[in-house]
Amino acid sequence: MERTEIADIGEFGLIDHLASPNETKNAGTLVSIGDDAAVIDHFGKQTVVSTDMLLEGVHFDLMYTPLKHLGYKSVAVNLSDIYAMNATPTHITVAIGVTNRFSVEALDEFYEGVYAACEKYNVDLVGGDTCTSLKGFVISITAIGEVNTDQFVTRSGARKSDLICVSGNLGAAYLGLQLLEREKKIFLESPSVQPDLQQKSYIVGRILKPEPRADIVDWLHENSIMPTSMIDISDGLSSELLHICKQSKVGCVLYEDKIPVHDETKEMSLEFNLDPTSCALSGGEDYELLFTISQTDYERVAHHKDLSVIGYITDWEEGAVLESRQGKKHLLTAQGWNAFR
């Protein structure tokens, strides 16, 4: 029998492959597999649904991830997918698998984080599943949201000459992770050396406690700006922008000098001998919003202190291009994360 390794087709290849026999049977299914979330037309208004799974040793390391933060983050990353549809999350379900090394008190800490995120984002935890796991802590969360009729924003609506915008700054979470991994290694070698992460609280906070950009979605709504496409940055700017280009069948020009990077991220990337732009392009886990707008919305977006216009959309034939500080053009590639390698 034939055997194709998952690593050979990659995560996105695998999703495409597995989704290929999928046929939509219900007329109410407006957006299915292949976007940040699905959109279901329920009785005239629209429901948005997204699921994420987090596995110990793959997505998180309990050695440096406090359980409360983990609970908070598990919810946050799911809500981020709902916001990325221009929708408002309303409900979540949480399924967990735990080994018997977990005490009830440990789970309480995890759920404290879950409830804190629910509280902050006004979301109800309405169900879930609790089961025993033979190895590792397993978390699966589904978020449900709502959006006004036809106000949802997919990855496929970007048009030529639209402007590319991003919220916040990029690459910080990746460097926070590098720092935690380094401190873990030092600690394992010499347990008496306690890491001092106070000086790097920004980047550490970005990896341990990301916040979905509800504020940006609210602001867009208040200002009647409807992005032409939108996605949240979980795998890195390159990878997400390529998703928008592929699904919208467009090209893009991205200006290196416009990509927002926090000072602490820059400092830390120098310390690690990494290029800050590469960290922003391929780092991932920023959970910022990447979206495109019509040029007529430029003025208002340009004045928002936490939004950056970082490029524009071109024809598909022109490809996805990064223009460096020196004015050189590079083809954008998704070096991103291939979880199966």
Add this chain to the structure above:
Amino acid sequence: MERTEIADIGEFGLIDHLASPNETKNAGTLVSIGDDAAVIDHFGKQTVVSTDMLLEGVHFDLMYTPLKHLGYKSVAVNLSDIYAMNATPTHITVAIGVTNRFSVEALDEFYEGVYAACEKYNVDLVGGDTCTSLKGFVISITAIGEVNTDQFVTRSGARKSDLICVSGNLGAAYLGLQLLEREKKIFLESPSVQPDLQQKSYIVGRILKPEPRADIVDWLHENSIMPTSMIDISDGLSSELLHICKQSKVGCVLYEDKIPVHDETKEMSLEFNLDPTSCALSGGEDYELLFTISQTDYERVAHHKDLSVIGYITDWEEGAVLESRQGKKHLLTAQGWNAFR
């Protein structure tokens, strides 16, 4: 720091404990944690949501579970929770974690089963997550359904003198599992002996490919019978009936001789030296529907060939009682499954 073992409070105790700080913030949240599924009022009509997690080595053994069956069953058990709310499933999301021992072809088989169940129950797969797992196959499915306004049925509406009904027959899946476990043991000891399961295809089918009782929900609907309470049987009749009693604050009398048990189940239980009634009470994984109806609906239910009236509801003070064939009364206990022991 205090340490409470999860095993000390049990699965249901754990769920109660973790859910206790949960506060409902959205007026649209009609049913939250503690039923087969949550009910959300979305714009006047109602959405039903349920999540289940299945872990290799805990919920299934790939040695005797074909991947296609596993895919089918993973969907079926989730749909069963939606039907148990008197609702119709419409959409699912599927999140999986796989190790690199899985090939793309193996996942194709799993998804063949997923799609087959979607096809049969007219449900759309609308999203999910695919990630790498360090150990074991992890499956988490969320099902979403819809129900006409205020037609959903919870576990808490049973009233004194209501009749207790169950669909199909009970205990078969449990004996199918015992058989597969025995054949696995024989095979591991002498690999040349191939098991012959043809003679036991009914009970093996019940554990490997359960079908949610969509037909019963449809029939109830067509006959305008609205159960007063309903639950699906995943942990065994005792455990589920005690859920109804506890949440409805009622007692019950269950007649041993009325509990439907298939002939193959009876034969097999004798072969294993097990009491068929105990298998029906505590076996689990039947995915039949257990519900209560008003006495006025008795005639129609009694004539349905695949429904059995097995007892009636009493006052809370009278407790949950099993009346044996010999007319002896026993207190019903949930010996069921404590996954954490």
